[in-house]
Amino acid sequence: MxxxxxxxxxxxxxxxxxxxxxxxxxxxxxxxxxxxxxxxxxxxxxxxxxxxxxxxxxxxxxxxxxxxxxxxxxxxxxxxxxxxxxxxxxxxxxxxxxxxxxxxxxxxxxxxxxxxxxxxxxxxxxxxxxxxxxxxxxxxxxxxxxxxxxxxxxxxxxxxxxxxxxxxxxxxxxxxxxxxxxxxxxxxxxxxxxxxPEGDEPCKALGEDATLILLGDDYDGGHKAWVRWPDGRDDIVPGSKIER
Known part of the structure; x- marks a missing residue:
């Protein structure tokens, strides 16, 4: 091929x-x-x-x-x-x-x-x-x-x-x-x-309170973040939008 x-x-x-x-x-x-x-x-x-x-x-x-x-x-x-x-x-x-x-x-x-x-x-x-x-x-x-x-x-x-x-x-x-x-x-x-294990660090994601489950890698050499909102919803957001 x-x-x-x-x-x-x-x-x-x-x-x-x-x-x-x-x-x-x-x-x-x-x-x-x-x-x-x-x-x-x-x-x-x-x-x-x-x-x-x-x-x-x-x-x-x-x-x-x-x-x-x-x-x-x-x-x-x-x-x-x-x-x-x-x-x-x-x-x-x-x-x-x-x-x-x-x-x-x-x-x-x-x-x-x-x-x-x-x-x-x-x-x-x-x-x-x-x-x-x-x-x-x-x-x-x-x-x-x-x-x-x-x-x-x-x-x-x-x-x-x-x-x-x-x-x-x-x-x-x-x-x-x-x-x-x-x-x-x-x-x-x-x-x-x-x-x-999942992480449990409090953070700000997109300016809102969240829990940082994982700050992972991204294809461009930066990061991508898995966060959990206070209502229990999970989300994947750019790592650049995370404040620790």
Whole structure:
């Protein structure tokens, strides 16, 4: 399988070019740019990009969609119905399966960061996780269109991390991982598994009183925080919004 990655400088957003092998049909996962390196790789491998599959609608994942469509004007642009953006040509529903250049692509619904977030499982071996799960971190539930802590926990623990441990995880930002690595090393996952104790430090989160359950890592070298509000609700917020 060919998997080429381009990562934007500012947002650290990944765009992927995926194909079964050279001289076949291929697809893009998201379109956050820069696109030129992927265009070059497609030409180098003799690939015909027929589809652009969007994990979700946030601007850092679709900002270069126009560039991609200028290069591949006949490509189908598919997204969950709640994640459509200008340029989308069709819907990709949870459970839908596509065959592109001999690869099977299955859409898994993983709400939390957004309501219609899709993860894309390719040939049962590689999962493109969008902004649901990162290497060592998890997606936040404070971005536009987000749903809840309970949703993203379920998406990670009951959908993604039930896949075989050798499954390669290719997130929407920065470096890849595997299911096995995240089960063992991701601090949020370890707490959800009951392997490590929850914290109980009082803090301010977004200017409000809260309990800091975990100040974990984030993909950009900063932090992401799991907090609990006085009414018992859990939340995941940027680490920069925590006052200790």
């Amino acid at each position: 060919i998997v080429e990655r381009s990562m934007s400088d500012g947002w650290l957003t990944n765009t992927y070019l995926v194909a079964a092998g050279p001289n076949t049909d291929a697809f893009l996962v998201d379109a956050g740019g820069p696109m030129e390196p992927l265009f070059a790789k497609a030409s180098e491998h003799g690939l015909n990009v027929t589809h652009i599959l969007l994990t979700h609608h946030h601007g850092d994942h679709v900002s270069a969609l126009g560039d991609a469509l200028e290069r591949y004007p006949d490509a189908q642009v598919l997204a969950h119905p709640e994640e459509r953006v200008p340029g989308t040509t069709g819907d990709l529903h949870p459970g839908d399966e596509l065959t592109i250049g001999g690869l099977n692509v299955k859409a898994l619904h993983t709400p939390g960061h957004t309501a219609g977030m899709l993860n894309l499982l390719v040939d049962g071996k590689e999962l493109f996780t969008g902004d649901t799960l990162f290497k060592g971190s998890v997606g936040g539930v404070r971005a536009p269109g987000s749903t809840s802590f309970e949703d993203i926990k379920h998406s990670i623990m009951e959908v993604i991390l039930t896949l075989p441990p050798e499954t390669v995880l290719r997130p929407g930002h920065t470096e890849p991982s595997t299911v096995g690595d995240e089960l063992e090393h991701n601090k949020f996952v370890r707490l959800w598994r009951g392997l490590d």
